[in-house]
Amino acid sequence: MIMVFLRKKFIAKMFYGIVIIAFVGTIFLVWGARGKFGRGTRIVIKVNGKGVTFEQFQNALRNETERMRRMYGDNYDRFIKDIDINSQTADKIVQDLLINQELKKLGLLVSDEEVDREILSNPSYYQIYQILARRGRADDYWKSLRDSLSRQRLQDILFGIPIVTKTEIEEEYKRRNEKVKLKFIEFAASKFRDKVNPSEDEIKERYEEKKEEYRVPERIDVKYIKIDPKLFEDKIDISENDIKSYYEANKDSQFKEKEQVRARHILIKLPTGASEEERKKLRQKAEKILKEAKSGADFAELAKKYSEDEGTKDKGGDLGYFTKGRMVPEFERAAFSLKPGEISDIVETQYGFHIIKVEDKKPERVKSLDEVRDEIERKLRKEAAVALARELANDLIYDVELQGMEETVKLIPERAAEVYVRQLGDESKKAEDFVKRFKEIKFEVKTTGLFSKEDTQIPTIGSRYTYRDFLDAVFELRKGDTSDPIEIKSYSGDVMAYFIAKVADRQYPHIPKLDEVKDKIIEELKEEKAKELALQAAEKLMSQYKPGETVDELVKKAQEKDLKVRETSLFARSPSGYIPMIGSAPEISAEAFRMKLNEVKGPFQTQRGAYIIQLVERQEADVKKLEEDKEELANIRRSLIQRKRNDLLEAWINGLKSAAKIKIELPEAI
Numbered sequence: 175m176i177m178v179f180l181r182k183k184f185i186a187k188m189f190y191g192i193v194i195i196a197f198v199g200t201i202f203l204v205w206g207a208r209g210k211f212g213r214g215t216r217i218v219i220k221v222n223g224k225g226v227t228f229e230q231f232q233n234a235l236r237n238e239t240e241r242m243r244r245m246y247g248d249n250y251d252r253f254i255k256d257i258d259i260n261s262q263t264a265d266k267i268v269q270d271l272l273i274n275q276e277l278k279k280l281g282l283l284v285s286d287e288e289v290d291r292e293i294l295s296n297p298s299y300y301q302i303y304q305i306l307a308r309r310g311r312a313d314d315y316w317k318s319l320r321d322s323l324s325r326q327r328l329q330d331i332l333f334g335i336p337i338v339t340k341t342e343i344e345e346e347y348k349r350r351n352e353k354v355k356l357k358f359i360e361f362a363a364s365k366f367r368d369k370v371n372p373s374e375d376e377i378k379e380r381y382e383e384k385k386e387e388y389r390v391p392e393r394i395d396v397k398y399i400k401i402d403p404k405l406f407e408d409k410i411d412i413s414e415n416d417i418k419s420y421y422e423a424n425k426d427s428q429f430k431e432k433e434q435v436r437a438r439h440i441l442i443k444l445p446t447g448a449s450e451e452e453r454k455k456l457r458q459k460a461e462k463i464l465k466e467a468k469s470g471a472d473f474a475e476l477a478k479k480y481s482e483d484e485g486t487k488d489k490g491g492d493l494g495y496f497t498k499g500r501m502v503p504e505f506e507r508a509a510f511s512l513k514p515g516e517i518s519d520i521v522e523t524q525y526g527f528h529i530i531k532v533e534d535k536k537p538e539r540v541k542s543l544d545e546v547r548d549e550i551e552r553k554l555r556k557e558a559a560v561a562l563a564r565e566l567a568n569d570l571i572y573d574v575e576l577q578g579m580e581e582t583v584k585l586i587p588e589r590a591a592e593v594y595v596r597q598l599g600d601e602s603k604k605a606e607d608f609v610k611r612f613k614e615i616k617f618e619v620k621t622t623g624l625f626s627k628e629d630t631q632i633p634t635i636g637s638r639y640t641y642r643d644f645l646d647a648v649f650e651l652r653k654g655d656t657s658d659p660i661e662i663k664s665y666s667g668d669v670m671a672y673f674i675a676k677v678a679d680r681q682y683p684h685i686p687k688l689d690e691v692k693d694k695i696i697e698e699l700k701e702e703k704a705k706e707l708a709l710q711a712a713e714k715l716m717s718q719y720k721p722g723e724t725v726d727e728l729v730k731k732a733q734e735k736d737l738k739v740r741e742t743s744l745f746a747r748s749p750s751g752y753i754p755m756i757g758s759a760p761e762i763s764a765e766a767f768r769m770k771l772n773e774v775k776g777p778f779q780t781q782r783g784a785y786i787i788q789l790v791e792r793q794e795a796d797v798k799k800l801e802e803d804k805e806e807l808a809n810i811r812r813s814l815i816q817r818k819r820n821d822l823l824e825a826w827i828n829g830l831k832s833a834a835k836i837k838i839e840l841p842e843a844i
Contacts, residue, residue, distance in 0.1 A: 351795035567659035712777030
């Protein structure tokens, strides 16, 4: 833990807790507020008289789909088969409405003033708010934060802080740190694929069964010209006068260095939820170290010996220089009140007990022009390049409409020169004098090829998440329409590009003919049948198992002579059920931790095939180590408290559901 970031870490933990409690706070009411979909204002969900339109549901569904795509990544298509995402989204909307209705009933909604105060007083929230404001999404964030804070208040009032016992903490520690090792026989599905040849009847039957699953979503092919501001940055002249003018106008607001302190510290950690007796012992330990420090002992050596801040301990507790606002308030007040060479008394923060020594101080000052000249020049170039790209994109719309994209792209150097001269505002300058410099930049018309709104990548452009505004804009266009300039910003709010786009082709949603999806169906059937054959082979071998045998003895009975016994390394439980050498296998992982030593079980089926396993080693967790690891102890206590609070909240929501009037009427095809 590096103390310079103590304040940020504390805020991050607090924000994470709020997000957990929020449950579905932004899936429907906030982030689902944008977008256009068909079927108008038809009510599809009603909760205690509050209606949700089909359009609102579609927005929520899109957000939930995106969330799951991020969660599962490349495995999304495989996992989504087992999830009814429409029902899942509807359930989250119902939960969201019930919670908000109850918040209003109990008078627990956070006021506008409280949200404003929270944003202004919390650097983390304020930074996010500023970033989203530059993207035009600050209102969405403000509303989501209000919902999250309201839910935090609700949980605090309804459930308080649940009691977590020492036994519960120890059991959780054992669960997290227990490790096992397996021997296994793998029946890889890939080895059975060549034995599978789906018949024409099987292919047709599968097509008829799952015709709707093969539905092709709406897809479009887009032609576009991309105007990247970065390409103009080295083509723009920035004068010395421009730099000086900017410096004079902004030196007090942008180039003033705050007072800085360089300090060392020694930290004695205080576990979350520590008893009064623990607190007293740890404070006495800190006071003993303080006495040594004030007696003239080398502070850096004391920090190396005693400090529990792993990030600074080896550096003698050196935190480097920092300004106000970087530390938690108690630490900051103490550090800035000391003179160089002075040592503080004990300073208590939420992290524990600190002893601080100030090494140096730098007074507030304004940086000189020479120090910031390059920084100003880069900033002015960047701003001028964005302004040039924006105006150029607007001008090119008319050329595209009149002459088409292919002809327009040839005119870009000339048009860029015209815009540049206009922006210079100098009548003595002529556009033709600047055409040559813009000819050095290569512009071209590109096409995406057909893609859908659900694709994770927009061909030839990039991620759908980065280029969400492009995606939304082009799907609003009709075939042959040209877009207005589409501005794309990075998450930090910087302009990345302007696009002029035209829909070259549009394919409406349709169920493809059998021939179009035949290869896909064959692959599906081969994969399914290969897994079945692998499982059957494993079952056949397992049927020959005799109690007391090992997998090494069992494998000798197999007809498949290429089967081998393999062995994992020691592994702990993981959320994904990952096992070395086997991969993601939640069922096997769960069973492995229940098995007796040398017990043989199976077969188990995974995406890769079938497995027979034997537990060959179990490494119990050493609970004594928990007492030494204060950070792990605190983490477990926090997670158990949050788990209990979430369980209580879930039970409370289920109670609301049973008492509520809920009506869900989703269309069969969405």
